[in-house]
Amino acid sequence: MSQGFLTPFVLGSVVWFAAAGLTVAEVPTAQLAENGRANLPIVTSPQASQRVRDLAATLADYLQRISGAKFQVKEGDGRGGIAVGTAEQFPHLDLAGRWTADGFGADEQYLLRSHPGGLYVFGAGETAVQHAVWDLLGRLGYRHFFPGEKWEVIPATGHLEIAVDIHEKPDYVTRLIWYGFGTWDYNDEPLARWREHNRVQSTFTLNTGHAYDRILSQYKAEFKAHPEYLGLLAGERKSTKFCVSNPGLRTLVVRYADEFFKAQPDANSVSIDPSDGGGWCECDACRAMGPPSNRALTLANKISALLEDRYPGKYVGMYAYNEHSPPPSIQARPRVIVSTATAFIRGGLSIDEIIEGWKRQGVRQFGIREYYSVNTWDRDLPAAARGSNLEYLARTIPQFHGQGARFMSSESSDNWGPNGLGYYLATRMLWDVDEAKRVDALVADFLDKAFGPARGPMAKFYKLLDGAQPPLMSRDLIGRMYRLLDESSKLAGDAKIQARLDDLVLYARYVELFRRYANAKGDGRQAAFEQLIRHAYRMRTSMMVHTLALYRDLANRDKAVSIPEGAGWNVPEGKNPWKTSEPFRREELDRITADGIAANPVIRFSPVAHSEKLVLPTPLHLPDSPPLDDTQRGRGRQVFWTWFDAAPGELELEVTGGLIAHYRDRGNVRLELYSVCDGKEKLVAHDASAPPDGKPYEVTLHSDRAGLHKLVVNDGSDMTEILWPAGLPRTIKLDEDATVASGRRSGYFYVPRGTRHVGGYATPAPGAVIRDSRGKAVFDSAELDGPDYFQAEVPAGEDGKLWSLRGANGRVALLTVPPYLARSPGELLLPEEVVKADAERRQ
Numbered sequence: 001m002s003q004g005f006l007t008p009f010v011l012g013s014v015v016w017f018a019a020a021g022l023t024v025a026e027v028p029t030a031q032l033a034e035n036g037r038a039n040l041p042i043v044t045s046p047q048a049s050q051r052v053r054d055l056a057a058t059l060a061d062y063l064q065r066i067s068g069a070k071f072q073v074k075e076g077d078g079r080g081g082i083a084v085g086t087a088e089q090f091p092h093l094d095l096a097g098r099w100t101a102d103g104f105g106a107d108e109q110y111l112l113r114s115h116p117g118g119l120y121v122f123g124a125g126e127t128a129v130q131h132a133v134w135d136l137l138g139r140l141g142y143r144h145f146f147p148g149e150k151w152e153v154i155p156a157t158g159h160l161e162i163a164v165d166i167h168e169k170p171d172y173v174t175r176l177i178w179y180g181f182g183t184w185d186y187n188d189e190p191l192a193r194w195r196e197h198n199r200v201q202s203t204f205t206l207n208t209g210h211a212y213d214r215i216l217s218q219y220k221a222e223f224k225a226h227p228e229y230l231g232l233l234a235g236e237r238k239s240t241k242f243c244v245s246n247p248g249l250r251t252l253v254v255r256y257a258d259e260f261f262k263a264q265p266d267a268n269s270v271s272i273d274p275s276d277g278g279g280w281c282e283c284d285a286c287r288a289m290g291p292p293s294n295r296a297l298t299l300a301n302k303i304s305a306l307l308e309d310r311y312p313g314k315y316v317g318m319y320a321y322n323e324h325s326p327p328p329s330i331q332a333r334p335r336v337i338v339s340t341a342t343a344f345i346r347g348g349l350s351i352d353e354i355i356e357g358w359k360r361q362g363v364r365q366f367g368i369r370e371y372y373s374v375n376t377w378d379r380d381l382p383a384a385a386r387g388s389n390l391e392y393l394a395r396t397i398p399q400f401h402g403q404g405a406r407f408m409s410s411e412s413s414d415n416w417g418p419n420g421l422g423y424y425l426a427t428r429m430l431w432d433v434d435e436a437k438r439v440d441a442l443v444a445d446f447l448d449k450a451f452g453p454a455r456g457p458m459a460k461f462y463k464l465l466d467g468a469q470p471p472l473m474s475r476d477l478i479g480r481m482y483r484l485l486d487e488s489s490k491l492a493g494d495a496k497i498q499a500r501l502d503d504l505v506l507y508a509r510y511v512e513l514f515r516r517y518a519n520a521k522g523d524g525r526q527a528a529f530e531q532l533i534r535h536a537y538r539m540r541t542s543m544m545v546h547t548l549a550l551y552r553d554l555a556n557r558d559k560a561v562s563i564p565e566g567a568g569w570n571v572p573e574g575k576n577p578w579k580t581s582e583p584f585r586r587e588e589l590d591r592i593t594a595d596g597i598a599a600n601p602v603i604r605f606s607p608v609a610h611s612e613k614l615v616l617p618t619p620l621h622l623p624d625s626p627p628l629d630d631t632q633r634g635r636g637r638q639v640f641w642t643w644f645d646a647a648p649g650e651l652e653l654e655v656t657g658g659l660i661a662h663y664r665d666r667g668n669v670r671l672e673l674y675s676v677c678d679g680k681e682k683l684v685a686h687d688a689s690a691p692p693d694g695k696p697y698e699v700t701l702h703s704d705r706a707g708l709h710k711l712v713v714n715d716g717s718d719m720t721e722i723l724w725p726a727g728l729p730r731t732i733k734l735d736e737d738a739t740v741a742s743g744r745r746s747g748y749f750y751v752p753r754g755t756r757h758v759g760g761y762a763t764p765a766p767g768a769v770i771r772d773s774r775g776k777a778v779f780d781s782a783e784l785d786g787p788d789y790f791q792a793e794v795p796a797g798e799d800g801k802l803w804s805l806r807g808a809n810g811r812v813a814l815l816t817v818p819p820y821l822a823r824s825p826g827e828l829l830l831p832e833e834v835v836k837a838d839a840e841r842r843q
Contacts, residue, residue: 001171001432030114032160033067040118041072043081045089051126056084059133067160080117087122099124104173107203111167131199144197146416147190150499153449174202174407175430181549186541198427204268206407208317208339212275231281240275244295245285257303269315272300293328304333327357339367348667367407368400375549380415382465387419389467398433417507417544454488474788479600481508486593507544509592519786529561603789605759607815614829619839627824631743633721638713641731649703652725658692659719666716675705692718731829735819745808747821753800753838763787763810773801
């Protein structure tokens, strides 16, 4: 967060602004360089540490790269020149009082202030000085968007000046973006430099990782002598979860924390988060303590009491995660920091409910354990991870901060191809949550500085990667990626811009190869897997995809492929037939692009938008066709549309939740019934009485309104069956965002008059076909070589008719016709504009 004033000034094509504090006339301008000559030296205190001296030298180096001027670094009192250091190192300037007295993040504060004799670049501590140096360079046009020198942007201008008076302090104390599968031989140093240049490094380390296993390992003798310290499972003392009710175990845990801080006196915190998974102690005394959250917090509280007594400024950390994510019923002590996980949470509660619940129990400071990218979930594919969703980042980072979060730790991946822009924006917002209001400007700055004259097509390219509006995986997506990169390459006109585009070409090729592998069968799957891993390894230094994660994990989860002996991820190049670091030549990159364009055509139809203003299709006189056997099961969020002819209306359902027994800890099935009128929704009924136990329950929802209604079902993804009453409309929407059904989907949809093609998207599935009104198959999804778009011609006389989808198992989206499906014509609702238009054509 910044406080103060920065005069707007033009450097290249970018105008910089900061919060208003002083008037333009009150802030002197520091003239740094003119016509290749430095106007000011860089000054350090005679008492400066080596780290501060190194930072001063770095600043001199980058100012010379920007301006062409050589900046002298010398010792002085800071009254003149560009003074770099801590305010305490220049005591006569009397600036140390600008710092907040204490609190999290206090030692990361810094100020930048221009004055008639030069510029102050001061920090409350050495890391703060580091932040100040890179912030100053950023205000002069420098950027480091992604790790690696290719993604550094160093402007060139002979004239450097700045009028600035700002005081900065981070909004989030920790701003950690880390790789779930770790770093390898090539990406550790580039990541460290990127973190330094983007103010990611923090002076506070919050330890919250799973700690029970470490305690078990460290005190093997104690656990051997006292097996009663282990959790009781099925009558045996064998769980890695502790018997928290045991006083001796609690004493041992406090001893662990005490010895931890004695061995690491500079540590800020110690973790006491439970081991992963379940297995909580089943003894009567532990059960009497309450749920796992109570037990986990009990140990944290014991450590907090120790810290309050002996270790000022130290904290104990833990997650609100898995079985210990729901809020406890006991109070937290002052030194406990709880980081709420945004996934793997239990009890059917939302993130907000978990945060507020822990706060009510006395948690004074908390953090967020995020998942910006998990390779096993997203496999580095476009728009597949939270880190690619710019809307999610801009919404949640300020929201969590507003709720009181001051620590962020996000699992991520070395996949800067799909997620790099999101990671970069996240660092900006984690430092200053108000940056979320400037996302559009920050994206424009990225496109302008990283791609220059190619910013236009690259804006379209990055739209394809934005998880806020994720495109469907298809040849069309890959074809568009290649075409936009080809167009950008023709506009680049700069070697460094071209190098960035080349990295993204390699990423597009990775996406193409992954799609081929994911859909290959038999022997072809092994060949496609090998080609994918070879390519990922060869392009690894681009850091566009997380090669280490793919190499280590794909074959572990896909038993249809294998890595032969001698080709494993840990077998070095030279001895490994799958590994080569041969650079990609220009002609090879151009051939990849050309071949990618040829092999991946874009769709020939344009999707047609239809409203959700649904009505009964009575004016269309649709035939009374026999009902089709549609699945009534689904997971996650399901949406159904229905209609009440008169008020009051009644919806009688049979609800069976928890059909996946392993997930029966996600809470009861939640049903919400909304009345929809003129595009506005009003909640008229809700119910959460059906438990996830695999048994049917009668649920009745009432509405005092007639007309269109929407039923929303949420079950935490443990699978729910909803049996619908006869005679009442039951319509689902099959668009790009529709939840994939559990089972085979069948139903009728309407093809409006004048429609030439039925276009859509589907995953291949044997027996999944679209039939026209005569029952003739016009599309069979089994013909697809993977999830892709399809287009079926509408035969003469077959428009203005009911068609059907039969036996769809997987995703189906209808994109050129109203995307509404029902088991029978009597259950179908259609957009009002379609019904009105086609009714008029019938007359």
